[in-house]
Amino acid sequence: MLNALSVDVEDYYQVSAFESVVRLEDWGVRESRVERNTHRVLDLLDEFHVKATFFVLGWVAEKNHALIQVISRRGHEIASHGYSHRLIYNQTPDDFRQETRRAKRVVEDAIGHQIIGYRAASYSITQESLWSLDILAEEGFQYDSSIFPIRHDRYGIPHHQRFFHILNGNGQQAIAEIPLSTVRIAGFNFPMAGGGYFRLLPYAITDLAMRYLNQQEREPAVFYFHPWEIDPDQPRIEASWLSHFRHYTNLGRMEWKLRKLLSRFSFAPIREVYASSLNSSVAAVLKSDAA
Template sequence: MINALTFDIEDYYQVEAFKNYITFEEWPRYPSRVEQNTQKILGILAERHVKATFFMLGWIAERFPAMVKCIADDGHELATHGYAHQMVYKQTPAEFEADLAKSIEVLERFSGTQIIGYRAPTYSIIEDSYWAFDTLIKHHILYDSSIFPITHDRYGVPNSERFPYRIERDNGASIMEFPLSTLRLWKWNFPIAGGGYLRLFPYWLLKYSLRLLNRQQKPGILYLHPWELDPDQPRIPNISVTTRFRHYVNLHSTANKLRRLIRDFQFAPIREVLNL
């Protein structure tokens, strides 16, 4: 069974958890580490000739066009993560469309590839923002990977289907959805898709969970951010205890877990897993 491997390409200071401390206008003040950390990811994937999907912010692509081209030239899939890392349900439909269109234009210009995939910042397509699917379809996006079938303080559609499915809209159009992976435990979905969960949980649990999905003939999907492989990143001061834990826990072990995952399982870009 082939699983999907994905990376959300954003810098350490752009995460939603820091929005109360760092504004969009302040981003240029912070030293960027996204290029060196993305190169680290590319190096790890090259060790086993693994290809992945890179959901990139348009803001990042504009500032690092050579990195965009490098990812595309290495045979990976480029997809959009929006332009300015704005949560979907905090935008109006017009604001969302402008952000999406800008990101697609930038990524296609620098990658020379067609952008067919989207992931919302902070998985922020929830039931109240399903209108976003109509905008994605309008802009020729063939698949989305934003729905997390869990309960969380910032995101989640706990009653969503857990594996790839087609979302049908009222106008007859449709789009493929690849939800983030969960393990079903009694009445609840347990997140195993990556990010902070991958950093927090022991490797044996990640391996067990993904193997269980594959035994059911279901593909898993994993995600990471470049900053999660960077234990030496600058620390943001005066943040809450919860935010500090979520962002910095086990950064030192991420690279090794990624290496073990691509050794123990088969991975490919989303477009290949979904045969798009």
């Protein structure tokens, strides 16, 4: 079964864990490592003949058109990771619409064609910010992959549907939601989708969970990681103990783990894994528009 592979393209200092320490105004003065790290990701994926979806931060795309063009030219899907990595539930709907529009335009200008996918900074589409899905649909996105159906201090909708579904929002526009993968044990959803969870837990747990999803639940996994996660030498940023733990633990093991995962499972970009479902959802919207 084809699983969905995604890469959230942002630099090591742009993550939510360091939001209070590294301000947006100071991003430009930090040593940038995103270009080099993303090239390493591209080479790694080439080695395994795998294509992925790259959710690109608008700020990064604006500074580095060439990088986004290279990702696209090498056959990967480009999608949006917003502009400034601000959490959606900390924004007003108006701010969010402006940010989203700007981020989409920057990326589309760089690659010369439309994008259809969106992922929020730190999965910040929660119960309080579900309104953002209507805005995403209105701004031309066909799918969102931001809802994490788990309980977490910063994100998550614990009882949300776990697999691909269509959200009708305000009844005008539909958008497909493609949640990050979880496994359900004893009535609770546990994250198994990549990133920090993949880095912190032993490899075998993800392997087992992926197999369970594919073979028992007959569903693709939606997996993600970041270019900075394969960069153990990145500069260290002073932050809380918890942020440090989440960001820096096992960076040196990540590439080995990814190699193992890529050799044992099949992956493709989100728009390819869900092509038939996305096409039928768009067709359904067009039909209801015509009616």
